[in-house]
Amino acid sequence: MHDLPLFLRFVESNEIIKKIITNRDFSNINFKNLDFIKEWDNQYVFKNFLVGEVKFTSIRIIITPDNIAVSMLSTDIKYFDEPLTYFDREGIFYEKEPYLINGHELREFRRKIGSFTLFNMTAKLSLLKSALYGCIIKIGFYN
Amino acid sequence: MNNPFLKSNKNAFKFCIAFLIAFVSVLYSCRKDHVNQTANPQALTTIDAHIPQLKELYANGVKAHSKATQSTGKWYNDLINSIEVDWDSYTLQKRNDSSIVAEFEMKNDSGLYTLKQLDGKYRNKTTVVFIEKKDGSRLSFFAKVIEDLSIPGSGTVLDELHYRNIPGLFNGMIFYYTLDRQFVNGERYVNGVRTGSVSFNEATGGVRINSIKTNSAAAPCTITDFYSYNCQQLPSGELIDCRYKYIGTITTCDDGDGGGYGYGGDGSGGGVPADPKPCIPAKPNTVDMTEVVKNGKLVIQSMPAPGTGGGTTPTPTPVPCPTTPPPPVLEEIVPGTGQVNGAKDPDFPSNCASWAYMQVSNGNYQVCGVNDLRFDYITEFQNSQGKLEIDYFRAIYSKTIYFEFPKKRVDGTIITSSEAARLTALAKDNAEEILESQVESSPPPQSNTETQIMLNRYLNILRNQIQSYGGRITTNNNYGTTSVRTYTKGIGGC
Structure with missing residues (x-):
């Protein structure tokens, strides 16, 4: 367990996420105190x-036959800017073409962190950063 | 450095530089007078008298390529597309290490080279540089500067940039060539600090690589497209038919890897071998002052401190510490106003407005069509040399893709058109991530059939995703819908 990087330990220790991922559905979740x-x-x-130390603006979880997609949105960009602290890897960093919005360029950066084993599944992790939304942590679970 | 000019014109060069030294020595000895008393810039214009010698030296250096339009056979050498020097426009530097730098701009330096297809975001200039170092060694070469103004808030400092005198706000690249137009090396600068080395890739032609390579996770090398931007000029001077043309790729490697760090710009033909270097904090270029004569007018310019790229002796220079980009500021975005601005899609989500579902009278579906639906992905793999390599792939459907989404859920509740659009957009984006994952596990064959295979593969994944909502996708307009939109990315829209 402790071979996991810090952020994935946060994820693994979150009981709600753990239930959803391991059961592949939302039926056992107590939604009473959840927004x-x-x-x-x-x-x-x-x-x-709340996951670990950060309250995420939103976390979307989509369960499909092909994968489980988890998208975690935060205005805190430290996860993107300090990958070694939270993911033990720099990942592959790149910038794609920016968007033009009202003539203003909007840049977006991605770190493709790579694969880990989480909840006995292959978890593929990438990070996004943009002034549009802040930071997004994407985890795709695959059998 | 492979420079016949230096070999065959040693004496002439020496003679000429001797004049420069004498001239600048006078200039330097008068510095206090200029600074503390009344400046007399006119006294500094005597460099003009020695230009004929420089002209002769230059002519001998470039004679192998005396025709400005003559191709060198390599696309990146042809970036030096004018060899006509503007002998009336120059700067002269006496540097702290007692070397002397004379730099002249080129005439008719036409054509613009860019790293992205962004209008007004790049400026170029080409200069020819003559150096006499304290130890007597001599250098002469071209410097091609590509200033990148695409960083928000940046402004041009191109006119203030001279050899090894890099303004603190300079972002872009500098490429060095011998006088016979052979590329030597290149450097990338961010906010005036050298951050990496740049080289050109041999391959060119109509196929974009659109890919990124890396040698290690810690110190990536990035491949970037390279464009020329040209216009037709009417007799009236008006520019028309301006177009970007993809001409090749460059590879940029971060300095942090300790590999490939060459002493850029000395024209010595490849730089010094890599060795580990401690980083030093980047300093503003305000430590030492050096006289610069610009077109006969004295300008006191700040020079980089030794160790920040300011020296001209061919010794390893400490690598600047990596700079941390400022944190982004969240911005208010008007939904649906974004547009793709290049060949590589941002990872922004699909714009819900791409799917304008309309109710159809027959059947249980709401229907729409989408033109130019596209997907992309980044994959990493080990190449034949065992290095990690990453490819960017993007494909666009030439046919309209029709989406059929249920009108109601299983429990009978209505699914609105905007709900259907939002779910479809999410399904589309998730399908991209699934494809990226699948490709890494099972790469497609490297052949001309790759694109078609990937188009089919992605469509099958997307079909599965839409089916999980009870919907369908098809290339047939089964319901004769006229609600067809072009695919876009962006926030909001539905």
């Missing part, structure tokens, strides 16, 4: 959701 939006039977968005 959430049900988008589909197997697709929820949790608002102001």
Whole structure:
């Protein structure tokens, strides 16, 4: 367990996320004290959701036959800027073409951190950063 | 350095530089007078008298390529597309290490080279540089500067940039060539600090690489597209038909890897071998002052401190500490106003407005079509040399893709068109991530069929995703819908 980088230890220790991922559904979740939006039977968005030390603006979890997609949005960009601290890796860093919005360029950066084993599944992790949204941590779980 | 000019014109060069030294020595000895008393810039214009010697030396150096339009056979050498020196426009530096630098701009330095297809975000200039060092060694070469103004808030400092006198706000690249237009090396600068080495890739042609390479996770090398930007000029002077043309790629490697760090710009033909170097804090270029004569007018310019790229002796220079970009400021975005601005998509989510679902009278679906649906992914793999390599792939469907989404859920509740659009957009983006993961586990064949295979593969994944909502996708307009939009990315929109 402790071979996992710090952020994935946060994820692994979160009981709600753990239940959703390991059960591949939301049926055993107690939604009573959660701020959430049900988008589909197997697709929820949790608002102001605490994972580890950071309260994420939103966490969307989509369960499909092909994967489980977890997208964690935060205005705190430290996860992107300090990858070694939270993910033990720099990852592959790159910038794609920017967007033009009202003539203003909006840049976006990505770190492709790579694969880990989490909840006995392959978890592929990438980070995004942009002035548009702050930081997004994406975890894709694959069998 | 492979420079016949230096070999065959040693004496002439020496003679000429002797004049320069004598001239600058006079200039230097008068510095206090200029600074503390009444300056007399006109007294500094005597460099003009020695230009004929420099002209002769230059002519001998470039004679192998006397025709400005003559191609060198390599696209990146042809970036030096004018060899006509503007002998009336020059700067002269007496540097702290007693070397003397004379730098002249080029006439008719036409054509613009860019790293992205962004109008007004790049400026170029080409100069020819003559140096006499304290130890008597001599250098002469071209310097091609590509200033990158695409960083928000940046402003041009191109006119203030001279050889090894890099303004603190300079962002971009500098490429060095011998006088016979052979590329030597290149450097990348961020906020006036050298951050990496740059080289050109041999391959060119109509196929974009659009890929990124890396030698190690800690010190990536990045491959970037390189463009020329040219216009037709009407007799009236008006520029028309301005177009970007992809001409090749460059590889940029961070200095932090200790590899490939060459002493850029000395024209010595490849730089010194790499060795580990401690980083030093980047300093503003305000430590030492050096006289610079610009077109006969004295300008006191700040020079980089030794160790920040300011020296001209061919010894390893400490690597500047990496700079941390400022944190982003969240911005208010008007939904749906974004547009793709280049060949590589941002990872922004799909714009819900791409799917304008309309109810159809027959059947249980709401339907829409999407033109130019596209997807992209980044994959990493080990190449034949065992190095980690990363490819960027993007494909666009030439046919309209039709989406059929249920009108109701299983429990009978209505699914609005905007709900359907939002779910479809999420499914589309998730399908991209699944494809990226699948490709890494099972790469496609490296052949001309790759694109078609990937188009089919992605469509199958997307089909599965839409099916999980009870929907369908097809290339047939089964319901004769006229609600067809072009695919875009962006926040909001539905």
